[in-house]
Amino acid sequence: MSNTSANILDIKNIEVMYDNVILALHDVSLKVPKGKVVALLGANGAGKSTTLKAVSTMLASERGKVTKGSIDYDGTSIDKQNPSQMVGLGMVQVLEGRRCFGHLTVEENIISGAYSRKLSKGDINQELEKIYTYFIRLKERRKSQAAFTSGGEQQMIAVARAMMAKPKMLLLDEPTMGLAPQLVAEIFNIVKELNQKEGVSILLAEQNTNVALKNSDYGYIIETGRVMLDGTAKSLLSNDQVKELYLGISKKGRKNFRDVLKEESLIKKKIN
């Protein structure tokens, strides 16, 4: 039975706790439509990574737990799954900070992504060639040790490695962290290409609001574990508050949405 709903991922009102005491997410709901790119935006500590890890079920290894709400992937609940089962179901997370296997060569890194699939040597080589068409730079460096490649190349290795698992959905955690603008553009071009040509749905956590929204279909903005605003990428890019708070086109010294809400309620009180 295939899932007929239009959303590959459906998160409903989740709450996440670490170590049974630290509340990291209060109430996050979001949807990723099939074949779309959705951006999850927010500052450090807002809960982007936690949301992604809740989806890939990698929370458990950090003693985190979804305590309320539900996460459905491709029509089924994920709460009984573990990370390698999720990979089997076609959901792969690219962790924050690239996390390449430093002592392995570039090619070994990429091949390791196919670990969960039962492929013959010939099939693996065929898949590799396909992957290299997206990551041309990596083909030149295939024999280098991954630890000695540049930050941009390591990010590409991490994405290429995830693609070897043949995912239906990718979770990208800050893929452009610490990269030069040119590389940021290159990474996003590849992401878009993978989305369009391979039909991979993408949920992407970013601090780089501007570039992320320009390359996404839809966006969610979270702060302190709550979704504060969501909308199509276009509408968010032209939203005054987003412009002011996240795109640095600021008028006053406001810091976040909560401050804005406080100010608005003060104004309302005055009017009343």
Added chain:
Amino acid sequence: MVDELLFFMEVLVGGLLAGTMYSLVALGFVLIFKASATFNFSQGAMVFFSVLAFCGFMQDFNIPFVLAFILAAFLMVVVGLCTERFVLRPLMNASEDTVLMATIGLGYVLEGLAQAAWGVEVRRLDLGIGDFPVPWIADNLKLFISALDITAGVVAAIMIIGLFLLFKYTKIGLGLRAVADDAGAASSIGIPLKHIMLLVWSAAGVVALVAGCMWGARAGVQFALVDLALKALPVLIIGGFSSIPGAIIGGLIIGAVEKVLEVYIGPFFGGAIEGWAPYVLAIFFLLYRPEGLFGEKIIRRV
């Protein structure tokens, strides 16, 4: 002069070959350290447990040598399986220190089980290889080198080549190297940690059995094997905890250095310095090269 040189060569070669026996024990530690960044304190107990079971199969049940060895190897895979299921999996998300403590406990369990099943008396293990000089070498090269030492060297070389091929060219070997580099990233791309753990604990068990056979043939199969395995500690400090070549070369260095020191410097201390000389060497390494000769980086110092 020539005699002195020959004598030195004899001491050195004997030391190097004896060192391969340390390498074999150290290899077991390295396998587990690579996959779980934990020093496995039960490795000595695994050596004792496996070789005692091997002797037990042969001597109490009259099972032939080869079959008994296969059974003992299989038993070590079962031990690996149980360790993964009942010790490691429940502690999957626990800190490394917790796992370290668990391995100490596991060691006691294995020691107790072995003695409960096979008794406490010292057993003789006859591999059919004598611990005395090989006549051919003595005649032709004028070096007195034990046949057991030579066997240990050959066996160690075979095991090392086997493990190298396993890690470099098989899928599960690639998985292990990935886990050794970054377990979190490995699990994010669907490499099941429990398979890898099962592999390394089984492999460490079989390596323990082989090391136990060599040591047991020399010193008798007895409880002291547990402590002998601690000799692997200076080997690992010198070679690096996470490096297989390091374990080999560290073992060779310890073997050679302790024999040479014993013979040439030992008399000034009243002899028997080979018991502690390796630890002195280890202290120098900790002071000046704490990651060892081949270590990747210090993850934990024991």
